[in-house]
Amino acid sequence: MKNYIQADPWNIIEEGFDPHLNKISESLFSIGNGKMGQRANFEEAYSGESLQGSYVAGIYFPDKTRVGWWKNGYPPTFDKVINSTNWIGIDIYINNVLLDLAQCQVTQFKRMLNMQEGYLQRTFRATINEGQEIEVNSIRFCSIADDEIGAIQYSLTALNFDAAIKVVSKLDGDIVNEDSNYDFKFWEPVADQQSENGVFLQTKTLKTGFELCVGAKTQIYADGHLVKLNQQGVLQQNKWIAEEFHLDITSGNTINIVKLACVQSSLNHPAEALMATCEEKLAIANTVGFEKLKETQKVAWANKWLQSDIQIEGDVKAQQAIRFNIFQLFQTYTGTDSRLNIGPKGFTGEKYAGATYWDTEAYCIPFYLSTAPQEVGRNLLVYRYNHLEKAIENAEMLGFKNGAALYPMVTMDGTESHNEWEITFEEIHRNGAIAYAIYNYINYTQDWDYLAQYGLEVLVAIARFWAQRVNWSEEREKYVMLGVTGPNEYENNVNNNWYTNYLAVWCLNYTREALDYVKQKDVARFEAILDKISFDLEEFELWQEIADNMYYPYHEKLKIYLQQDGYLDKEQWLVKDLPASERPLNQKWSWDRILRSCFIKQADVLQGMYFFEDQFDLEDIRRNFDFYEPRTVHESSLSPCIHSILAAKLNDEARAYEFYLRTARLDLDDYNNDTEDGLHITSMAGTWMSIVQGFAGMRIKNNQLYFQPFLPEQWKSFTFNIGFRGKILSIRISKGEMEIENTSSEVLDVQVGDANYSIPGNSSQIINI
């Protein structure tokens, strides 16, 4: 737990330079635009502790899996979004000494992430060469309006001396991932080039063959004049190219360096044209210039905030936190490209490899549905539709047939690519979350066309998987599901995980409904699908048979669903009885001890009750919550939000707020001592859910918006915007009152608690709560 980030409603602020916090700040101050992103590494050289990170969405390498004894079905590769050409580097030599904050005295250091306008700013003074003082002010952003463009403005003032300055502005493609399994290099050089438009470096990933061209043009102004390139001009080595400038300034004067970069890849351009298109685009950006690019950035972010902002009155730290969560989500994924998805750490570190997990479907979809245009959520679904064939192949490799699909737990391109057998391999519940996301999307948007066009094929393939994955137990005279890992990853290879069994049956039932729906609405399309996937209507019968005869572990006396067979054989402790010195368990206990303990990493039975709350009465939910919550250590960042929402539903406002706190400032306060590895991007969507689905109690009921709000007593009010079926609403909840503003021109029907309201277009209504 740290406490060095200053509270501010719109900015993340660090004052003073503490090298030990640098890697944490590099994560926190990360910038990105959905297509590329980078950690907040310094522009100038830095020899202190740092994790260099510069990533391009969709550019990955299949690193060889690291496993002791490989077995059939294990993924041979662990695909990871890889560190790519670093374009921010600007080496500054002052009177022949390299500027390096690890090697000089630093004062007035301030780092700020302006979330409203979308840029990173840094200022500091440094004393070098025995008393020579300089001041630096840098601004950097990845343009969200034009997501191939990045920009830096870096000014340096010689405060008390005359300086001979050398500037080496670099493109460095000779980089590695720190987490490379076998110290492989992932990139090979293709070409480099220099022209009046800048320097350009094209590299190519080994194996996957992605090509990346990065161009940069550096312009330096001193005394209002543009400094020419040094005679030497361009330096070039293998996978490295730079522009070099020499200039002199007198004491008190400033130089201004502007470096614009263009990042293009073969994902979006023909590889052979990359160098030319990159040069062309960079030249245009230079014509536009830094200031206009920055102005556009501000407008583009304002536009994002319009639909997504949450304002909290009376708690600036909470205000800062929720905006930070929303900001980082939009830096990670903008939803314009259905080949991309949301890595648990986005572009802020190497952990989880930038790959797609079930986090997207279970946590991120609701956020993007409400805060972004509809196609954003749809693109996340299309991503999985496009991977259907590979999911079927994946299932076939594991012994399934007849078009059954098992989506990967970890993936870049649809193939399973995790690095860890113990947990991931058997977490087949992801398959259910993917089906649930289809339901969720359609329920929210009423985009039923999606079902016929894409969704149904995915649902059937998933249903077929479940129908083969269960087996009939002669012993119980029920269908059972053996050898799974549920969301609670502190169990492994368990039988009859309640959540997974329940979700599987739900999938079977929902797929039947979906088939019926498409048949009714578009019989031609229905028959075309049936033909394409060789669907035999008799499959229905088996699904019905399984749904009717599935086994769910349940404890008659406690009246709770059992997380899995045998859960109550465990020694029953409560988290409150765990000495603080033994937590977090995953750092203090051996793995085998964790496995056989009753402690739960994250919501499991409760995750199911969150998904399907209408299928349980409140007392059911309360009993299960009261049983499981005291056994849950929340060592997954995805856990507190679900508990917060359920606590809110159970009118336990204090606990709802308590769980919210655990998720909202997780990274800002480095709660789990792991922010230096990167931010917990996907759980940030859970933070949003805690407010909107928790405190405001938002649901879709009877095909319209529903709220059951309360105001945390620590707040004066909170206001959030919601996009819903083409309308944008602004909802403000204050003491005893809820105001719903309908910014659209059409009437909005909404239910709050038990009452229904029709709010005319362009008007608002105040409701007592």
Add this chain to the structure above:
Amino acid sequence: MKNYIQADPWNIIEEGFDPHLNKISESLFSIGNGKMGQRANFEEAYSGESLQGSYVAGIYFPDKTRVGWWKNGYPPTFDKVINSTNWIGIDIYINNVLLDLAQCQVTQFKRMLNMQEGYLQRTFRATINEGQEIEVNSIRFCSIADDEIGAIQYSLTALNFDAAIKVVSKLDGDIVNEDSNYDFKFWEPVADQQSENGVFLQTKTLKTGFELCVGAKTQIYADGHLVKLNQQGVLQQNKWIAEEFHLDITSGNTINIVKLACVQSSLNHPAEALMATCEEKLAIANTVGFEKLKETQKVAWANKWLQSDIQIEGDVKAQQAIRFNIFQLFQTYTGTDSRLNIGPKGFTGEKYAGATYWDTEAYCIPFYLSTAPQEVGRNLLVYRYNHLEKAIENAEMLGFKNGAALYPMVTMDGTESHNEWEITFEEIHRNGAIAYAIYNYINYTQDWDYLAQYGLEVLVAIARFWAQRVNWSEEREKYVMLGVTGPNEYENNVNNNWYTNYLAVWCLNYTREALDYVKQKDVARFEAILDKISFDLEEFELWQEIADNMYYPYHEKLKIYLQQDGYLDKEQWLVKDLPASERPLNQKWSWDRILRSCFIKQADVLQGMYFFEDQFDLEDIRRNFDFYEPRTVHESSLSPCIHSILAAKLNDEARAYEFYLRTARLDLDDYNNDTEDGLHITSMAGTWMSIVQGFAGMRIKNNQLYFQPFLPEQWKSFTFNIGFRGKILSIRISKGEMEIENTSSEVLDVQVGDANYSIPGNSSQIINI
């Protein structure tokens, strides 16, 4: 399955050169002497497929573990006996062409392992340089009489041409393990030296710092004269040294190369004196000379066969197989050094890393007890006693306390060092096998002193582990044991594995008995132990409470013990219904499918019934055998032997013989298509058990030898020797008859079936069966 090894009672014979079989033969024809061993690589250069292997017992390297996501309690290193200085290399240049069987035409190739006399012989003719024909005859052995000495005699005849010959006789220390996890090099050079006594190379393992000095002296005779070293004489590079000779022979003449080697390590000599002691010993060996060394080898092996041989009349392949099994066991472990143990592949390959598994206690101990002097078995027990402290540390790392010990599943020096979490981590049943071996040893030898001196401390530490490893289930009102893997490694992380639960309670009870025994016999020692280990007699009460209230999964209707909780929830198939194309499962099925199937890799419940057969009535055993055997795929080499013994007990002679066949020629016929990786050394002890405990039905009952023999109908007779409490007996079983020869001078009491016999010293008795 292969069928290229010729049947012969005392020799393993390969005729004809098939490069595709070479790696298999390299395993099969391996030689060793307990202190060192090597695969049957060629002396001359060979560029074809080959696994180079030369190992020295106890010299290992802690290779960094390969795991995707490391968790607390995982072993950081995978310790492996490493490939070490290769001393067999003799490069032969004939008229400037390097002799390499992969590059020339080879005829009359014959490889033979003479098991009676303990040497490897190879003869071949090769055509090189367009029609120039040579003949080679080589003999090689690792002296079992002096286990630091190895010897080669290599003769070459130029059959039809005059030859200028260059011989480079090498010591090559620049070698790697093929299975190195990260391509680390394990050895660094220390020193090299040459003198009239030969060339010497001293190297040192990284991290562990073992030093190894290997010396070799090569002498070449041509025309009855000793050839002098070439002018150049000794060649030397980093970690490599060689003697070079140039000579000419005329057509039809032969050169004889004799190369003696001495291998010494810092395990047995001061590192700083290694070079000197090695030189001295090699000089002595050269004085003795090749022929005398070979004669001594024959005598030493004859001595081993005296106690251990099994003769089978009427089935030469079975005869060859059982001798091969016995021969390889003695090549691997001679029992003179309690720091050494028996790797599952001995010195014949890299797999299983030459480390100690529970195989030793469960399979090898019975073999060595009957076929070797008593101290051999005792040394295997002392090995574990010496690791007690580390086993306690290992348990502490996993969260146990108060002197509880968890012995490692895979170890070199007592620390856990496996490479695979999925199975190994939770196979805590090894702890029980180690206790059982103490019982077994004492039961066989009556060496009760062992208990007070060593065994009791081990037993108490193991009992303490079990007492902490179980937990009370409020739900069942029984003690349960969660999260284990039983001997059946096709399950993982199961609850209440019957075998483990049963073994744990047996350990608690036996430890109580052992404590009582020592207290009675030697109260001073008893109190000293109690004091040393801070034993509180109240621990007894807990043990009793656990023993009285342990939960054992049992099926009332089927009247069988359940392998683990939920076993009958699995879809119940039988192995006979598995298509041949889907076997072996571990090559054809995905790991998750194997895990949730009912198929059993190796005896699990039946392993328990084998250990504790007196505690079950015959019908109990039959029901469990009839239930589990049809579900067992025997994909562990350790499985068929247990089934063979139980089938014999159940008077199912046909099946007893069928299971015997699966184990006896497993490697000779490459049954599992994996002999090229190395031999299944530890399961070879199971083959021996199948004959002695299975066919002959040998047990210890009422503190004397007991037999319940039958003769497989395929055999005319079988004869085996048994060492028992200082006596050597020869037992011959033929049709309807058993002859017991008591070669000692004392009377031997023995029970056969229900009848008791007293056989006077130096006489034999014939019993009708």
